[in-house]
Amino acid sequence: MESDILDSHGFLIGEELEGDDFHYVEEDQKNENIGPSSIPYPSSTGSKNNDLIRNSRIGELASNKAGLQGIDKEKVKQIIYEASKNSAFYLNEEKKDEALSIKLKQMMKKYESLKKQNLSTINSKVDNLVQVAERERDLSHIIVHIDMDAFYASIEERDNPSLRNKPMAVGDNSMLTTSNYEARNYGVRSAMPGFIAKKLCPELIIVPCNFDKYRAVSKQIREIFSRYDPDYTPMSLDEAYLDITKYLDTIDESPDNVVEQIRREIHEETKLTASAGIAANKLLAKICSDLNKPNGQYRLQNNVDDIMNFIRPLSVRKIPGIGRVTERILNEMDIKTCGAILDNRVYIHQMFSSSSFNFFIRAALGIGSNIVKTDHKRKSKSISRTFSSLSKPDDLYEKLRELADHLAADLLKERLQGKTIAITFKLVNFKMITRERSVKKYIHTADDIYNIGKQVIFININRIIPLQTFESTLITFINRF
DNA sequence: GCACGAAGGACCC
């Protein structure tokens, strides 16, 4: 289609803000886990198909993660490709890849010219910023990140022994949320459509999600967490950060033993296994919890040398907040490890926004927040459903009504209200369009949500609906607070 | 010139 899909948004290329206006990350500011966003991506330089398999999200599904001893990765990629090609989803991925290629090329142009310049004056400024980051280093806490192993799948196996030792996944034909380790041997992973997983592993058993059950188990493990840190931070149903510094003061035990004990209690009380990472801050603990998965733990000592030796060779992709797009940008600059981030800090500084620079540098130094708190104010509440092709406005309004009712009920449960309603349209070609509207007064009733949503749809319907042929459309409501 | 609402993305689980 037209190139109006290529939004004109810039990347994190930044010469805007000069280094001196750097401000510290405030104590309780944000999740330090959030990386740069809205960055472009790189991609193929040439031939379509194979490049796409290799470079895009599609190919990525097969590689990366562990657990593929049994099956040939190339074979997995091939099967996924065969199942995906020609689908609307895949075409959209291709289109995004192309857009990213273009942006990446522009970035590289800038990068090449940068390399020819004399950056010695910038150098000292950048080194200064690194010093500032270094001063934030705090090694006085013992932070633990606990992550349940294949959580949903393990619960289902626990409750239905006939599923054990067989490849199985939780989800449905359109999307899997978790797969057990047997299934991973076939290349079946979370966030993979069930029908594709079936092609990789015809014997795969898919069991539907049972969130009520997962929530109940989550409650159990959280109770255990609270014994060690009443202010633990839950990140999702199966994950949490704990600061066990205080707890350690009360007993004569090593951090390792305490975490063993936590995992033992989890196992005793839920019959499920967990993995954990122990380190000086959340960033490092999170990375560590993945190292000896499943049913294992890893301790990184609170010591600058150990931390630097640990982080330097680490692939940038291991940093939470660096995803596929950012990884490819960095790779294009020949930055593959955290050590390379530091080595190229001047270029990073010139190529990215100051906030991205700060994020990259701190990650590469192994510096992160060690603030662990329970309180959390939600910023939005949403509901979304994907449904097949609607052609008439009235059909949309009907969906709107259903979703508005649900959302209102959820808002009531938490006594929430908001001022902004956002509607996201998912077109048949997988392009997403969002239109939102803010109002003066706080609202929360189904009628208010419906009426505002209806206006938003009405205004945009002629511009959006005709764009697609038929098939699926989706509405999302977001009520911001 | 600024604070802010709106739209689009990147990422995470």
Add this chain to the structure above:
DNA sequence: CACCAGGGTCCTTCGACT
């Protein structure tokens, strides 16, 4: 046989307003 979720958070850029 067939055709890729749903819930959240944060960051950037743009432009109408004052």
